[in-house]
Amino acid sequence: MEDFLLRQFDISFIDVSAYVGLAAAGVMTVNLFVGLLLSIQYNPTANWPHRRIPLFDLHKWSGYGALFLSLLHPVWLPLSKVAHFTLLAVFYPLVTTEQPILVSLGAVAAYTLIFVVVTAYLRHRFEYAFWKKLHYASYVVIVSFLVHGVFTEPSLKPSAVIDYFDSGKLFIEGCAVICIGLIAWRITVGAKLRARNASQATSLPAWHGQLVVDRILDAGPDVKVFRLINPAGGVLPFHFLPGQYLSIRLTDGERVFTRSYSIASAPEQCEFCDIAVKRIEGGRGSAHLHESIEPGHVLNCTGPTGTFTFTGTEADSLVMIAGGIGITPLLGIVRHLAAVNWPHDVYLLFAVSTPADILFEQEISAIAQRYRRFRYRILPSKVNDFAWEGPSGRIQPQHLAELVPHLARRRVHLCGPESMMAATIAILRELGVPDSQVHTESFGGEGVIIDDSMVDATVTFSASGKRCIAPAGMTLLDAAEACGVPIESLCRVGTCGTCKIKVTAGEVKMQRDDALTTGDMRRHIVLACQARAITADVQIER
Template sequence: MGCMGGPGRPFYASLLDMPALTAEAQRVIEAEAERRIGWGSQAITSGQARLHHALATNDTAAVQQAAAGVREGLLLLESGTAALRAIEAGTAPRQLALTWFRGQLGLPPVEAAPITDGGPWGLSWYHLTSMAFLVAFLVGTLLIQHARMRRVDALVRRLSPAGAALDPAPAPPTAGPATGAADTVPLPTPPASAAPSAAAATAAARRPWSGTLRVAAIFRETPTVKTFRLVEPGGGDVPFTFMPGQFLTVSAELDGKTARRSYTIASSPTQRSHVEVTVKREEQGLISRHLHDRVAVGDAVEVSAPLGVFTFMGEEASIVLIAGGVGITPMMSVARYLTDRSYPCEIFFLYGARRPEEFVFREELEYLQKRHANLYVAATMSRAEGTAWMGATGPISKEFIARSVPEIARRRVHLCGPPPMMEAARAALAELGVPKNQIKTEAFGPARGVAPGTPAPLPPPPPAPSPGPTPAGEAIPRVATAEVRFTKSGKTGALAPDQTVLEAAEAIAVEIEYSCRVGICGACKVRLLEGAVTMEVEEGLPPEEKARGVILACQAKSVGNLSVEA
């Protein structure tokens, strides 16, 4: 707990050394009590938010963790309040500590305890008897629970068609997350009788919500960027919960084909009545042009949400948000959420844009910085000539970061923006001594490969090549060198070396869910049964799922034959 520490010191134990309620003792107790009340309230609020999200996603482990956080907050709140009430009554610190300890142990007040002869270790026989009963009760409860678990395990093994299949197989050795296209993932074929894994069942239970939302308002942020506020058509709260930094996927029927595009939710999860996405109009973007040019207030939009793991809930102390261009959207969700919760630690918000008129959310960031003393905003413009911009100029550089964030090597960093900007920022952070495990990134941009719904045909092998270069503008034909077999649909298609599994599936009408098509959302995860693939981007694939044979269809490529569960 705390920004750089927490209430871990033995507060009530230290009160035993204070026999009298002096002015100094009263000051110390009041300060610690108020501190505990503040952190208790913060822990309860955070725990409630995490509990709400865990219940919405059916994550029982997260429910237990959130409930533990709420209990800890209540304990801190109760201890602080009890201390304030005691010093108001003039209770001596030592008596205050003893009363608190007795209350936590469920022992009666001192005056209610029976007067008996002292027992061993200076304890009364009443205390010894109570403690012995509690220990016996605890041991009996543990034995009963152990016996129940053994019976349940034996019953599951008898009912399973193949008991051995329930034992998790050891994960194949991997070299960690991929660092480029050369990262090859060999994956064995699982036994046909293997029961579905618990992880797969959990993932299916956490499918994102899909449905229709209504456009309640449209705000123009810059000449090329608009914010779309979406609400539940029938009124009330939006029908899903999300964490700051997650995104939603917009779908639309355009020219007879279904197009999809993912956009980060820019609004705060604390705003339950609506969600907002901020979209830049791209000339080659089907959905962005559709939203900017055709969608109006009152229109319905098909949405799937939430998705993504680029999140920050405020559990860690201090956060550095570095964004470029429209990559500011996940950072705004985090900043809005943290300021809504009165996050007590430092928030450093660094932003880079090409020109001042393209500074998205400039007025709101200035407002938030005035209202929250622990929010520090620094911006730089690549081109500021001929404008009234008085701030920093140039790209987000090592010098700009070091000047804006003190002691950045000990802070957590979230980074989002165009790929060139992110590569330069990563290099600068490495030079500043920021460990890689403290940097969390999310890239954005146009999807790699063919456009959604436009399968790439695989022509027959070309004739013998003629001397000389390929004429300008003439497409180089895609030549298949392998096959991919889709086991669920029973179809087999050709697979070229530069073609993804998702593109090969679209070419023969095999349905695989997808969203971002750039390897960050994880919507296109499928199980690889035979073969080996390379994946250029794996941000949407947790290492434990990769070890179990899961791949991202939008990124997986191979020069050999594959078998995929789709």
């Protein structure tokens, strides 16, 4: 065979091995580039909304390709009549007399690449943080293989002089320069980009403007979906991440107030966004939207914002647990993952009160049929008087264990009422899921929370001179809105920090203070959406 190649093409098996090695170096360089993009949580959908760039697939298959070429690279040498390379030397190059150290570096690269690919394939069996540490072995592969490629003499003759300006050498030297530059970029600029991408959802919204209600759909009992479009037509005037929310400033008579609603559509549907609103008894915002807003109405909006996001770059699998209307942001996430055909496992456990309360059932089923990575289970807690087949009751450990294999190693997004989330978090801990892997968003009602320490209070707004009575359990934000005092707010669940105010007299109690710093607390800064009076008189610097 080698004689035929020499006669017809003047190519020996050593040359074939060299060409395969060059191909392996090129594929490894591409793999490193894509892997570093993933490591900084680069989101191609956000930057190229009309193009699908499957970075995970590209990284995975380029890794497989690099492994195949790396293993194929030395196979030709024992077949060569000129290389004097034994079969044992393929597996243990130190026994060869021809550049044993440099050739051994190629074997180190190949063995390490086998380790990297196998551990990547079995990553669900490891803790995610531990697997990431294992994956750093990729750098050993790159360095070993490039040093092997640059400094090994292609003919494998001990006395031969290396021509560093040979076309093959120039190619692999170029790959080495690119890889060194990419690694340096990742250590310096890439670290800052990762921090920026990770905090992108936490920054205050940059867009303020108007959207028009295009249509209103009934999604279930007391739930309506409002489809919002750009008044000027065309695409939306902002970009959003799956799971974020919009804040809408509503006017009811002389009262102006803000309510936030999760976006249920996917970023790929860039000509509209959907919000689902459940009517809450006593809820001013939901009642106003259900009763007063019609198609054609113009809404003043701010956003999008929110940290409860998942684009596909944050982890390599996702478990979603929703309670009732808490399905809204998770539906936006699963729509996005299905739209980009994300090549990893996605699970949804959807808990509802009764089968009649199931929202978006037909669409969830349709997504599961066309997106093979998606598995779901609906869990009604009460099924009396319903023809329901399947599990029922409140969420129990077995429901999660049966639906999701290796749950403890996966990222979890949990959204629903506070009581449901508290019970589910306890179950996740029981099943060994670290708190660091659980991401939450609460959907409480618009009513009041009362305990024995809360009292009816007179709330005075010192800057405006206004004063109002806040019944026990009413938040300072609700009191301000009732009194006509504007306080900027977005999430209303104590996470965004937009509604910070200063209490100058009296005392308040907060259900949560996640968005406050130690400095805020020393200066008596509170979250208006969480603060409730525990003294009869409270004064606010507003």
